[in-house]
Amino acid sequence: MSRRFLSIGECMVELSQAGDGLLRKGFAGDTFNTAWYARACLAADWSVDYFTALGDDAMSDEMLAFIDKAGIGTSLIRRIRGRTPGLYMINLKNGERSFSYWRDNSAARSLAADPDRLREAVESAEVVYFSGITLAILPHEDAETLLAEVRRAKAAGKLVVFDPNIRPRLWSSYDVMHTTISEGARSSVLVMPSFDDEAAHFGDDSIEATIHRYRALGAIHIVVKNGADGVTLNFAGEQTFVPAEKVEKVVDTTSAGDSFNGAFLARYLEAGDAPAAARFAAKVAARVVSEHGALVPREKLGLDGG
Numbered sequence: 001m002s003r004r005f006l007s008i009g010e011c012m013v014e015l016s017q018a019g020d021g022l023l024r025k026g027f028a029g030d031t032f033n034t035a036w037y038a039r040a041c042l043a044a045d046w047s048v049d050y051f052t053a054l055g056d057d058a059m060s061d062e063m064l065a066f067i068d069k070a071g072i073g074t075s076l077i078r079r080i081r082g083r084t085p086g087l088y089m090i091n092l093k094n095g096e097r098s099f100s101y102w103r104d105n106s107a108a109r110s111l112a113a114d115p116d117r118l119r120e121a122v123e124s125a126e127v128v129y130f131s132g133i134t135l136a137i138l139p140h141e142d143a144e145t146l147l148a149e150v151r152r153a154k155a156a157g158k159l160v161v162f163d164p165n166i167r168p169r170l171w172s173s174y175d176v177m178h179t180t181i182s183e184g185a186r187s188s189v190l191v192m193p194s195f196d197d198e199a200a201h202f203g204d205d206s207i208e209a210t211i212h213r214y215r216a217l218g219a220i221h222i223v224v225k226n227g228a229d230g231v232t233l234n235f236a237g238e239q240t241f242v243p244a245e246k247v248e249k250v251v252d253t254t255s256a257g258d259s260f261n262g263a264f265l266a267r268y269l270e271a272g273d274a275p276a277a278a279r280f281a282a283k284v285a286a287r288v289v290s291e292h293g294a295l296v297p298r299e300k301l302g303l304d305g306g
């Protein structure tokens, strides 16, 4: 039986500028991006599945077909009558990017509203990945359901992985954000934060402080990403620093962290060597920031020594 990597969250329709006022349609979202890179980097004896909820409209059908075409399993995805996927637009003004979102009523907000289905999905997987964004979009009660499920998975010895991915505007208050993200970390085995977010929103004054805070909550392994300044790993207390790769021209940093996570996990699951996995992931993320868009195709990731 193949081993299953399950990623839980929201994939959205993405509209980006294509010139002359035209918009290009794509699909992306933090946990989906990580599933994409995990799929690109994992061997075929692993299945990568996405857990979300979609509507029953044409756009949901198209997204489902896109996920399937990427080699990511869609059989666990819930379809909800009358709902639609969330949408965001990338605006460009004088070279600066900004984002507009339409996701308040997206189908994905109901992804944990069917607890039996969620339990079945989590039980079927060996690795469970979710993020602070996954928690932020859920109604409070459903976030509690998801947290209880991942706690169960952690107790059962599964690798539960959490990226806090802190987005204050998705949360009703700082208090709720701090409490829920801390609960997400407590319920996980491996936490993969980005230092700039942690410093800005938890007030950490050093990478050590971030590691200390998450370990004190009960996470066992921590990988702190710090952009071009590399990553610090703390695996069961053992600390290693892995530098970033040099990038000639940074084109688009969208999904740098998501791609790092996907590539890191793929390599870590196969070889169990965290520093080696981080070196590999730094190479993949360097390719990703050298290209446009969140989802860089496998052929451009330099995986086969290219």
Ligand code: ADP
Binding pocket: 194, 195, 225, 226, 227, 228, 230, 231, 244, 245, 246, 247, 250, 253, 255, 256, 257, 258, 260, 281, 282, 283, 285, 286, 289
């Ligand atoms: P996030 O996108 O979550 O904020 P980071 O900015 O920390 O994450 O980036 C994640 C990873 O992407 C880094 O650990 C590094 O490997 C790579 N990366 C990001 N920016 C650069 C850069 N300018 N040069 C080289 N690598 C980078």
